Amino acid sequence: MNRVDRLLAMVLELQAHQRRRAADLAATFEISVRTVYRDILALCEAGVPIISVPGQGYSLVEGYFLPPLQLTPAEALLIVQGLRALGHLYDPTYATAARTAATKILTILPPPLRLHVTTMQQGMAIIAARDTAIQQGHLTVLREAIAAQRSLRISYHGRTTPFAAARCTTRVVDPYQLTCVRTVWYLHGFCHLRRALRNFRVERISDLTVLEQTFEPMGTPHVALDATQLDQPIRVQVLFAAQVAAWVQEELPFFVVSTTQQPDGLLAILHVRAVEDVVQWVLSWGRFARVLEPIALQVLLRDQGRALQRLYDGPETLLP
Structure with a gap:
């Protein structure tokens, strides 16, 4: 960054924060x-009204702002x-x-x-990857509850797969943060x-009620979620054949937290809550995916393979 750009960026930094x-x-x-001292002096000489308070830092005179920026x-x-892409992810108020x-x-x-810009837009399209109507229906209420620090009563449906029964629980939750992941x-x-x-997946919340009771946030400011924070304690290793490695990474x-190229293929590390959660994904790669750990997942996949064999060897009915 050259000095002119840095001086402009420094004013924007002071404009965005009360004091730096x-x-x-x-x-x-x-x-x-x-160098900061020299830059501040140069800005003052250029007429930017900067206040310096010993021990506290620099700030701009109240009311000072830069004229509109010229966008490339x-x-x-x-x-x-x-803006238009983000509108797909939010509730109607923010989408509008x-x-x-x-x-x-x-x-x-x-x-x-x-x-x-208009011409370029006609040659580009951003399409929502999934139907977000269910989660959008709750976002306004959740956002307002977080701002007001009001507790919630929710009916929450646990993950449903062909290998695990559905479960629904009623819980009281103090909402701290909404995070959008993919x-x-x-x-x-x-x-x-x-x-x-x-952490609760919003689209699995069926009933949502804002309670009168309030709460004080716990601990330090919250950070963005990653796969290891979503109650996924089980570590899974899957080795993919070299010929499908590129497609796997697409x-x-x-729940995939890392991938590493190996001499015999692509090694993927996964974090899941239960081995059942990853069965369908691994099966979708057929003979090109081999589970290295845990043994419980290997056993479950072997059972599914035998069930598939019986399905195609026997009568044309779906197995329970």
């Missing part, structure tokens, strides 16, 4: 504290397309806001840039039934 110390700015822009064609396209914001940005763009929304909060932090399911 020299050490904070140095870490953000990967420069020395002495790529920046304008990404903003407009990004995303559409109107995109329209407003297009409106204020200079005519040549507006024409470029178009799927999760609610992170304190479950009073389990007396511990839990669309990895959420």
